[in-house]
Each structure stands twice: as structure tokens, then as C-alpha cells.
Amino acid sequence: xxxxxxxxxxxxxxxxxxxxxxxTYDTSESDYYLFWYKQPPSRQMILxxxxxxxxxxxxxxxxxxxxxxxxxxxFSLKISDSQLGDAAMYFCAYRKGGxxxxxxxxxxxxxxx
Amino acid sequence: KAGVTQTPRYLIKTRGQQVTLSCSPxxxxxxxxxxxQTPGQGLQFxxxxxxxxxxxxxxxxxxxxxRQFSNSRSEMNVSTLELGDSALYLCASSSDxxxxxxxxxxxxxxxxx
Numbered sequence: 001x002x003x004x005x006x007x008x009x010x011x012x013x014x015x016x017x018x019x020x021x022x023x024t025y026d027t028s029e030s031d032y033y034l035f036w037y038k039q040p041p042s043r044q045m046i047l048x049x050x051x052x053x054x055x056x057x058x059x060x061x062x063x064x065x066x067x068x069x070x071x072x073x074x075f076s077l078k079i080s081d082s083q084l085g086d087a088a089m090y091f092c093a094y095r096k097g098g099x100x101x102x103x104x105x106x107x108x109x110x111x112x113x
Numbered sequence: 114k115a116g117v118t119q120t121p122r123y124l125i126k127t128r129g130q131q132v133t134l135s136c137s138p139x140x141x142x143x144x145x146x147x148x149x150q151t152p153g154q155g156l157q158f159x160x161x162x163x164x165x166x167x168x169x170x171x172x173x174x175x176x177x178x179x180r181q182f183s184n185s186r187s188e189m190n191v192s193t194l195e196l197g198d199s200a201l202y203l204c205a206s207s208s209d210x211x212x213x214x215x216x217x218x219x220x221x222x223x224x225x226x
Contacts, residue, residue, distance in 0.1 A: 033211070033212060037217075042219070043201060043219065043220050044217065044219050044220075045203060045205075045217035046217075047214055047215070047216065050212070050214060052212060091156065097211070098144075098161055098163075098168050098169045099144050099146045099161050099163075099168075099169070099205070099207050099213070099215055100146065100158050100161060100169045100171070101146070101148070101156075101158060101205075101215065102158070103155060103156040103157075104155075105155050106155065106156075
């Protein structure tokens, strides 16, 4: 079974600085998708970024970018120019077929002003 | 387009009762997935419905069931409630296709007393 591991329960970053959240996963598949979701205190899950495993190019969405290392099964999220509104729980997720997401345990991100 | 809606937003039930939660997907989306979120177990996949058929199922007891209607709205039912069923129940909708993005609703907070 696929597993997703987020080894950082909590991270802090100063406003305007850069922070990287780590994620590793385990799969024997070669074609799959990886996601980062953000869950603010409102509990609404918001899709931050998506990466297709068959693409070597790292996905970017404005201030958010990923470092996808397929051989190492690593998928980290970099947030640049951190803002107070970035404070949330961040979940890394894996999906192979259908729409079943396998989530990591999450990383709480705190942003200091 | 309107987002994913879930009703009710909050529910309080007692042990042994049953409960029905509803999810209306984004217009045009035919896939609805359900997840349970608890502090102890994190986010866990319950099941996915596509075109009124259950396409995937997580590792939950038979007390958890669901269905999908012809308009793609979905309901999940939990019978004989236990204290451990207290959780945030999230549904997500998506169009079909291997890379389709999933969009989450605000969730239903179920408390079992």
C-alpha cells in the first residue's frame, strides 16, 4: 500500500522569508500524481499545487513551488515570500488511480510577523 | 461556478443513532469522494462514487455507506454511531480523468456523545 510521510509536525517561518516543507512517499508505481493541500483554521481544504510523476519539470504556482525527486520519492513544497495568510496545516497527498487520495499526517506552518 | 457544498455543517448525535451527510459537487463533476478527518488517524479515504456507482472503497466498517444520485449529489450514512465516529467529514468533487483536480467542501463536523 502507498504511504505518505511528512516528518515535520510543525514549522515556523518569518514573514517574507522562504520555508520548505518535506514529504516522502512509498509506491511501486511509475505513473501517479502528487499534491499539496492547505487547510487553514476554517478547515476548508485548498489545493495548492499538483505534480504529475511523468513530468520531470517541477510544478510552480506563484509563490509555491515543488522539488520533485522521483527516484528518491521525495516531494517538498517551497513557499517563497511567506505571508501571514500562509499559516495553515499543509498536507502532502498521493494519488494513483481514480480519485483516492492518500494523505500524510500534515505539517503545521506558523508565520511570524 | 459554485463550490462544493456540504450539509449540515455541524451535527450532534448520540451513540447508537444513525446519521446522513450530504454533498453537492461542483456543477459538471461526476466524481464525489468522502474522507474522514480525526486528530488521531488523520485524513482517511472512505469511498468514491462516480456516475452513481461506487468506484473505490477505503478500509472502514460496513456501518459506513454511501450513494450517489443521478444529479451527482452524494450522501453518506453512518449507522449505529460510536464515539470514535466523531470527526470532520469532507467530500471532494472532480471531473473524470487521471489528472483531474479534486475540490473539497467545507466539511461536516460530527460529534457523537
